[in-house]
Amino acid sequence: MPTDPFVANSHILHRSFHATPSEIVAGEGIYFYLQNGQKVIDASCGPSVACLGHSQPEIADAISSHLHQNIAYVYSGSPYTNRATEELANILLADKPGGLSKAIFVNSGSEATDAALKLAVQYWHERGQPQRTKFIARKQSYHGNTIGALCVSGHESRREFYQDFMSSNVLFVDPCYAYRMKGGQESDEGFVRRLARQFEDEILRLGPANVAGFIAETVSGTTLGCLPAVPGYFTAIRAICDRYDVLLILDEIMCGMGKTGTMHAWEQEGIRGPDIQTIGKALGAGCVPLSGVLLHQKIFDALSAGSGGLAHGHTFQAHPLACAAATAVQKIIRRDNLLENVTNKGNKLECLLRQEIGPLPFVGDIRGRGLFWAVEFVVDKESKASFPRELQLSNKIVENALKTGLNILGNLGHTGTYYVDHVIICPPYIVTARELEQIVSLLKAAIIETNQHLLTNF
Known part of the structure; x- marks a missing residue:
């Protein structure tokens, strides 16, 4: 395909070279506005980021107030702290959810993954077990796009160019993808036992004394x-990690901070919590670049009893302005009981998707939690056969939806054995029932429009 003239002349290296990007000129509530005057419902919050919608005056005031009344920058490697960073950590961890008691704030989800992996390795050094350097991750997972984060991501197309950089100490087991991987006569319990056995066998094959941690997205x-695990999966995984003293690292960069109806997605899994957790995206609602690593008290205790410090750091780690903005975000979520709205409107969204979208041709599965849902498309509902990758079905649906004023998120490339054609719907926490009806109506129209061109071929 030829390079788009605008992209060719722009001094920004855009991620796609083949189409002119539309310019967003304003945003309000769950909507944003394009330069051509089009009003668009942001039903995906970008990649599940802008959880409070757009143009939040309170957050703008918090940012302005911080810049006028407080310090602009504090280096995390200096002997100083600041109120904004301490306040955000206190809001998140005052109740020590699942034993999580300390936070590291960085800029992106990828940085958070890198920090979590390094923290796990340092923990084992402090415990006198430096040989624990092996990590187990899951196929078709995604934990970030830096080299370190890609090493534990089972995303084949994003790893492809960088195979020579990929670490040899990361091994992959199957994801908990019941829709395609569960046997016809297999119960959820049997499926969990099979995956748990595979995980445990991998630990035993590597030698438990060599395994540092297991990393997984709580909801992929x-x-x-938007794939939740089947009931009992994380209970089994947590038990195996405890049995062999393997750290459980849960990635909630995309699915956490209220997206599934509880502040942490793992709270719905019946486990005590992870040893290390990554958060991001909804943490700062997209107003600032911010992510974080939350760690269990036992991790801090080991570092405190050992070297007495963190062997990791960034120039912009725990940036005061970013933390001040995120503090405002988190206060709004709590004050306005938005997690209750996520649960209630999530139930409404699920019903609408199952009633209006489920019966359509080529719709194979509808899954998710809270306001975090996806629709997977297949050629045939019984065989669950995927569409050819080159067809880029989900991207066509995204394009047709945008024509009618609906912004949703599509497939992000080939990730592994199963080609998963899906679209994601995760509107802001402030969405209303009427807006959900409009979102699903526009999505339905986009799917039907796309299907009309496919019915002659399939």
């Missing part, structure tokens, strides 16, 4: 499309 995001 863009690679498998």
